[in-house]
Amino acid sequence: MRLSRAFKFQIREMIKPIASFYGMFFLFVFLFIGLAYTSSDGSVSFGGFELCTIVMLFVTMLSMIRSDFLLFLQHGYSRKTLFLSTTLCLITTSAVVVFIETFVYKIFSNLLPYNGMFFQGYGAAYMSDGGVKGFIDEFLWKFFLYILAGAIGTFISLLYYRMNKLQKTIVSVGVPALFIVVYPLADQYLFEGALTRLVVKIMDFYTGYAFGGNPYVNMLCNIGLFALFGALSFLLLRKCNYKK
């Protein structure tokens, strides 16, 4: 009963950011199509908007978990219920978003060829026409990618909430410094490119390219990462105390 109330509440809270996002999104797509019609020779296609959805879900979950943590404590909800409700909300929202996008892109593709991230990455496995299998695979691929983006947003938000000022400063400065300064220098002078080769290998495995561009490998990796970030988020939330 409480879980159902919590879920309904969070879904209602999600509607506003998603509606704003799609408002901006449609405006942008119409502008893009309009420009493409007036200024191109007909060879223009559109795609890659999934990145915007990933960012939207990441940011929405980043802010939602923290405000809902306080709100749920205020209304006598346990952290466990908050976690379950948030996870269910993310899964439902991601499924609905993929569903909306699938039909929106189908409609827009009548005006301008649509070349989504899935077919850009794994198109070779489906030849030119994906058919029903391609349709289902694209749906699932996007769905797992989106829930992972949301789970990472939740995890980062909770991690920052649990950390003290010093820890926050160390992570905020340390992580970018690690990737921008330490990693390239260490890779070039210490490991002579071995680090980059390792990263490429990991990315090849993660994307499924190591297995001939297999999208299912990537889907499984995303499910695994979703479970990992979900478990870490739960551990962070489980003993999370109220802060003024």
Next chain:
Amino acid sequence: MNGISIERVSKKFGSVVALDNINLSLEAGKIYGLLGRNGAGKSTLLNVISNRLFAEEGKVLIDGDNAIENDKALTKLYYMSEGNCYPENYSVNDVFQAAKMLYGEFDFDYAKKLCKKFDLNTKKKIKSLSTGYASIYKIITALCLPVPYLFLDEPVLGLDANHRELFYQLILEDYNRYERTIVISTHLIEEVSGLIEEVIIINKGKVIRKESCEELLNSGYTVTGKSKDIEAFIKGKNVLSENSLGGLRSVCILGKLNRAEIPDTLEITKLDLQKLFVNLTKEKEEMVG
């Protein structure tokens, strides 16, 4: 309703002991006054009861159910805290809607009536409200939720005298309506003394007194008269505090009142709860020191 039982609860913040082995029971259908100096542990205790903070030791039982991470137990209480738990972009209306959605019940008609009484604009964003009105929207939310346990932490913070009077009146109305347990944590001791049935005094993380307000006020008396008469009367008595104005002197005395030994020149009145509180907490402080 069995009430709330707090058993051996301890909580530390680093090396600071906020709650030190607290044992307390809150009966159903009573109005309690939770009194204590700044940093005594009042808010921490309420935060632990409402599962916002985890205690290092001990447990809280709400109607027999452990309150830790227990939705069934937690749904029975509403804690109006000093800090804000609502998103800042929420309007007062949004707060009421959230309460309705998350508790399942909310008396919107009563909320509307109270908003009118307090002159609160429900369309206003809560971040734009003054300290007084920030307390008011939280008071209204609390009073419109039909939960059996209400915890009000500094409910009159920033409220003017008229609104404070209205609040005390509403608490009594609410008590007649629901007969629920209400715990009011406040520094305005004299103002709530007519409202509360039982007083809990907490000092340095320990409960130093828990008794009925009547009993506590009967544990002493105030005597007023000419300085010379007072001087003679208070010899050998436990004096809590004293005030002088012109030739008149007023003294609070702890102990049983024996009417027979009171001279006609002295006037006897009830003990001042605030003075008793100041003395009790000071006394405790000296003992600890």
